[in-house]
Amino acid sequence: MRLNRQRQIVEAHDIRLESQIGEAERFGDLMRRMARENRLAMVSALVILLFILGAVFAPLLSPYSASEMDMLHRLSPPGAGHLLGTDEGGRDILSRMLYGSRVSLLVGVVPTLLSMALGAALGMLAGFAGGWIDALVMRLADIMLALPSMLLAMVIMYTLGDGLINVFLTLSLVNWASVARIVRSQTLSLKKSEYVEAARVIGVKRPVILLRHILPNCLPTLIVLFTLNVPAAILTESSLSFLGLGVQPPNASWGLMVNVGRQYLYNAPWLSFVPSAAIMLIVLAFNFLGDGLRDVLDPHLKNN
């Protein structure tokens, strides 16, 4: 009997230990579990890290200065001298990509996150509250969707100046409406589900319901929308540069390089393909990382 008793005490002891460590360790554990189970998500996290490092250490890594024009080697294909070729001004594309990634990564991520946050909040509020709040938010969204975004960008530029912050503001204002509408549609059906009504019955305050019950269920859709809006933001930034908001020549961003490369698509396609491939890569990385996160965090998918 004694043999057994000791074994039981040891087991009981383990259980208590585990519960005390609790939340903090759990997140680390989730990440390790994701790493083990979802190699793709880990590779994506690595790719994103590489891009960030490339942006931060652009001056050290870029073989040439990003704006040095060398008209003799104009539009030369990727090769010995220039790893990714040169652009219409004879500038080294690899260097411009590294410097350009600073703006493009920021422009791709920050305004998208802002517009997602704003859109999700207003969408949930509209869907959950209903009535005049819903009408007000949705009509505001209609106006934002209808207003010509270029005009909106110019208004922001001429009132608040042309800094990068205003590029973020413009892109967030332009994008939140579509996120709001999709989150609202999901909230409408989620709010009727039993666990939400149960929460309401026991008097849980509305914001807590939204955050703890509705938001996690919108997570998969939000992650998908994030991966769709990042490339759109990077490409839209270039149309803002033409208006004088954001990156100005001779500097460059990926979006600007893609659009300027348009005229040379037939005889120098790498001008557009290289930045476009970079955008594609970063989007793939965000997408698989998002999938990985969702699988780990989403209770439904835990069992398989």
Place this chain on the structure above:
Amino acid sequence: MAHRFANRSRRMARQAAFMLAALLFAAVLPCSAEAAEDGLLRAAILYDISTMDVAKTTDNYMIPMNVFDRLFETRMVDGTAQVVNSLCEDCSVSEDGLTYSFTLKDGVVFSNGSALTASDVQYSFERLLIAASENTDIPLEVVGGEALMNGEADALEGFNVKDDTHFSVTLNAPNAGFMAELSAPAMSIVDAETMAQVENFGSEPADTIGTGPYIVTEWVANDHYTLVANDRYWGEAPSVKKVIVRVIPDAGTQNLMFQNGELDIIDLQNLDSAIVESAYKPVYGDRIVSTPKVGLTYLTFNEKKDYLSDVNVRRAVGMAIDVDAIITGIYSGNAIREYGIIPTGIWAHNDALTGIEYDPEGAKALLREAGYAEGEISFELSMDSAADSNAQLVYQYISQFLDAVGIKANIKSYDHSAWINLRMSGEMDSFLARWGMDYNDPANIMFTFFGNERNTAQRSLNYPDAATMARVAAASAIVDDAGREAEYQALEQKIIGEDAAWFPLFEELHLYCLGERVAEFIPHWAGFSDFYAADVTLK
């Protein structure tokens, strides 16, 4: 029983797939570009014209040039642009250079049969001052023009009609370039009788009647317009019987359509010179027509702004820029270096004129002597984002050249309207632009930029020397050509040589490429994109 349901869905799926394949196959039947009927010329433009009424535009000249005539035309005659008679049979000028007596060609009719008379010419002058018109400066030179425009008079005093084919025009002040001005598209002759009956002259093809070699039969906004040979034309019937000009807003698409045989002529200025060098010159070498785009690409300095008000800074900027490198690097040699204001191809152009040469070290020394520290000077290079790709490259190349001598030229893009607005406000630091000549007379550029205090402010030059500007205004009135030429060249030396008020760069060449169906093409004397369809001969 369950299986029947499964079978049915499988059968339906098979039928759908079959239908889809058939549909796809039908769509895939090769459709080659439809063969062009003979006598048809197919051309393309990037942006649609905004009007056919010459009074309401200062750049859409294709329809005015082909559907209307003027008293005179400017034509390339053995290499130089000459003013030749058109509707005007003969013209004589009074001793004091103020009164011009004209004899109209007899028997000329408009395309709707209405006869051309001197009163039509008078109506064409007066119309530019009454209707909401943009081209008032030439008719304003005629006596009573101001009064008519302000409504104090109901006819142009200086214009008197003797009979159907004779009339005379009296100017406020002698202007040697007047006959050249009458060949400008703005001075197209319209029919007074027709104008009284139609309401949509300029927007409806049927109401837009002229005496020219073509009539306009169709204009679908943002899509295309069609010109057909005018069988009542007084002159020689043109080789091209029909012209379809399509609006193709993408240069890449125009390039594909031309190489696919869907266009008979393509304006290569819309394509980047690198593409012209690699895709056109080796393949179509002999079918490329090149002519100077008579005008001037220049870099301005706003003398109201700090740093740019100092002539040493302006000279140093000039010395820092290697214009020849720009011409070879960006324009692949398709441009002529310019040193003054009056561009090559315009009367009184001074070939012997020399200017600031590329000397970066000299520029640095000059700046040091003038007391500027390295990198102290900075100003804004305002770029119109609607400018073509070559121009945008020149901006960046200039910025790099200036950076090399320690001058910070920060490029800032503007959308088209904002750019024009800033320039006209007189507050734009510096910008690069091209002025295309309307008619073959130095005043068309000299007066526009340095004619008076308001003109130079409107171009953000703010040239301070009022005395010189007075001389420029007066130069138009010099009657004898030799004296007038000497005066213009002296003014050029003062404004550019001494004051370096702006930095002239070059005059672009305009390249066109002809399709197999075109035998010969004579471009517009000033290298406009618009051309006389009558100057095209098909095979």
Place this chain on the structure above:
Amino acid sequence: MKQSLLRRFIQAVIVLLGVALMIFIMLRVVPGNPVATMMGEHADIDTIQRMTAELGLDQPIHVQFARYVLDALRGDFGTSYSMGKPVSQLMAAAFGNTLALAVAAALFAWVVGIACGIVAAVRKNGLLDHLFMGFSLLGVSMPVFMVAMLLQYVFAYHLHWLPISGVDSWKGYILPAIALGWNSAGSVARLVRSTLLDVLQQDYIDTARAKGRGQPGILVLHALRNAMLPVMTMMAMQLSSLLSGAVITETVFSINGIGRLAVQAISGRDIPLLQGTALFTTLVVVLGNLLADSLYAVLDPRIRREA
């Protein structure tokens, strides 16, 4: 239902007025004088001032706005400064092309998008899943002009299967529709996959399987209908953005559409044309969202009273 439709109609009018007013205000803030732009390089200041006065642009803003609204109510949307033609006539011609292009692009996008989304969800983490998701991400991150020009270069220029530009025959719509729809297809596929994966985990799917319903039946009758709600919202918004014109595709394939008109209006500060295109876009957005909201009730009975 009738009562809520009336409410929505009133809200639509408010939105239309709101957009029109905001555009007037925005044009005040943004520099650029339409007359100066219209007249180009060679115009001088006197003429510009005279023309500005003639067009009444020097009036105070509320006068201009009131006059615009009154004219609009009478159906007169003014004459475009830059095109010299009545705005309504320009819009009518352009809308025909844009409508055809939008419908073709939407059909392509939704058929391909939903199909790829379903297959990717069913074959989760399989080869097809990664292939389709790769295509959809390619579609989302490749700029529209690149897709358009490549399609044009290969299928029109090299293979001569389809016209390079212009939409005189229905074949002219195929390439632009694919170029325009490609991006939307990518988004729809991504969302369908994600929501479908979520729905396939639900208990009622097991019930359906317990009833003996096969996988295709489950997908169409049970899973898809539940998964479509957020997807349908995205599709409604895609349709309204397609209907408000696609300037890049219209430019590459030389289609006279609303997109080009709108961009021309903005860069030329062509106020009547800008108001016309913006109000049209607002109408399309409002109707699109109204359609989407009312379809919610059809799709999800739980929301029937709400919408």
Place this chain on the structure above:
Amino acid sequence: MEPMTLRAVGLCAGIPTQKGEIRAVNDVSIDVPAGSIVGIVGESGCGKSMTARAIMGLMRSPARMTGGEIWLNGRDIARLPERQRRALRGSEMSMIFQEPMTSLNPVMKVGRQVAEAVRLHANVSRQEADRRAVEMFEAVGISDAASRARCYPHQLSGGLRQRVMIAMAMVCRPKLLIADEPTTALDVTVEAQILRLMRNLCDAGTSILLISHNLGVIAQLCDYVYVMYAGRIVEQAGVIKLFDHPAHPYTRGLLNAVSSLRRGGERLDTINGVVPNLLRLPEGCSFSLRCDACEARCAQEMPELREIAPGHKARCHLAEREAWS
């Protein structure tokens, strides 16, 4: 031997993971005689639901059946191709689940969801299927059946929804009904009605395999009971014999946890320790760690499921001694 509706022999099912195969169902054999109600009881996670799903062929990927035979009305359906196996679901055998709240398609009328089962297995018109559905609603005790059929799930109470589930399962008169925790989500009064309904169905000729962790429900309804622990059957017997003479310590522990309520007042008897991790099962008897009567032999050697009395088997070395006391 009376005809057997269901004979599952040596059923095995598992979930492949990076760390190895989780053997959730390990050599489980279950017989359901015609017209009887057989119960499977055990703590959650012991594999009883997985067994039910294995029999129905509704494994949720990546879980999958790895072995064993399933005889339904004298035919082994385990190896049937999916298409034929599917034809049986809903017609020969059907299943109802624990959560009535989420087991019905929220966007489809309940009547149509039941009619769908009819149309899947009987080649009848839509009207005929609807009629049968309404008829079935009345059979399961749903009042005002016709209008209820036109409602959507969220408009019905939990009890009603479970009745709809039962109607859906029974509409094609299946020989076998598998009920996975049918009344767990319902309150006691509704639970009683549902149990009475199931008893009537059984009397009408449908054999029922009831999965539950609630010994009260098992006692009230079942004729024969299987006790499962850590993926294996540890004891099986007639319901009376099992409740009176439990042979396996685990069964006794379960019964003590329930019976102590009747004695009132004192602390609840609990089985100490936790259900072991299926990946790291202890040597010998899986219950050894938590068993009070554990001996050295139990820790080394896995006991056989031995017949210790007619119709009464137990998987424990000391089973005989317990049976007598």
